[in-house]
Amino acid sequence: MNDKTASEALAVRASGVGKIFPAREGDVTALLGVDLEVRDGEFVSLIGPSGCGKSTLLRLIADLDPASSGELTIFGKPARQARVDQDYGIAFQQAGLLPWRTVAGNIALPLELHKVDRTERASRVAELAELVGLTEFVDRYPDQLSGGMQQRVAIARALASRPRLLLMDEPFGALDEMTREYLQSELARIAAETGAAVVFVTHSIPEAVFLSDRVVVMSPRPGRITHIVETDLGPNRDETLRESPEYFDRVTAVREALHGAPVERANER
């Protein structure tokens, strides 16, 4: 594989990425020297204490903010081009649904903006509603849905244009524990079914381990990557995984990495 083909095969490639926010009381170095590669179809979580730059890194990948230094490509393209080409979908902690639109209307929004015709739109909305388990609720309005259901609409909307990359910033952060675990399983299934790569920001160690192929551990002041824990838990992310010794072992590995204890495990690099 030549260099160009190799970088196109990567969903995200960050090389020496830095971000400085100028401020009157002194510049804030939100990110410093971040190197990260996310493979096509890979699930990667970003975890770390408040202020370590997780959201900033996600925002740079999404081209919502420009990097101050370094190089960032999405499927081999500059972030700006990837945004224009709709190479990624994005979902935040707040579902951000339009209250005057039904579930179907919210899911259809990106398709309307990109002038997909009515028939194709209807069939894609039906397909997406089924993918996220909301077929029976397409005519409901957001205020008639639970928080978990609203997040499922947001995920369907993010997937509307069949992006190969999904960027998620604490999408389950505001949900109760049971709904959260249920949606984690749903997301694992959806990611496997669509084959999309996912970059997922979370504060929860179990959530990161349950979902991810790799967990990227960050530390603040300046925000940087300190460890990358390979979970090596295979493709089956079902409820039995949560009780397996391997799962507990990876949760411990991430916890130790976060707390700065030495971690010496074959699956960690």
Ligand SMILES: Nc1ncnc2c1ncn2[C@@H]1O[C@H](COP(=O)(O)OP(=O)(O)OP(=O)(O)O)[C@@H](O)[C@H]1O
């Ligand atoms: N627009 C901005 N202007 C100035 N400083 C900012 C801006 N956005 C982020 N920062 C600073 O950059 C650093 C990283 O913030 P960021 O929100 O990326 O961290 P985080 O790890 O996502 O935190 P949290 O877990 O609390 O969401 C923080 O010190 C934050 O105050």
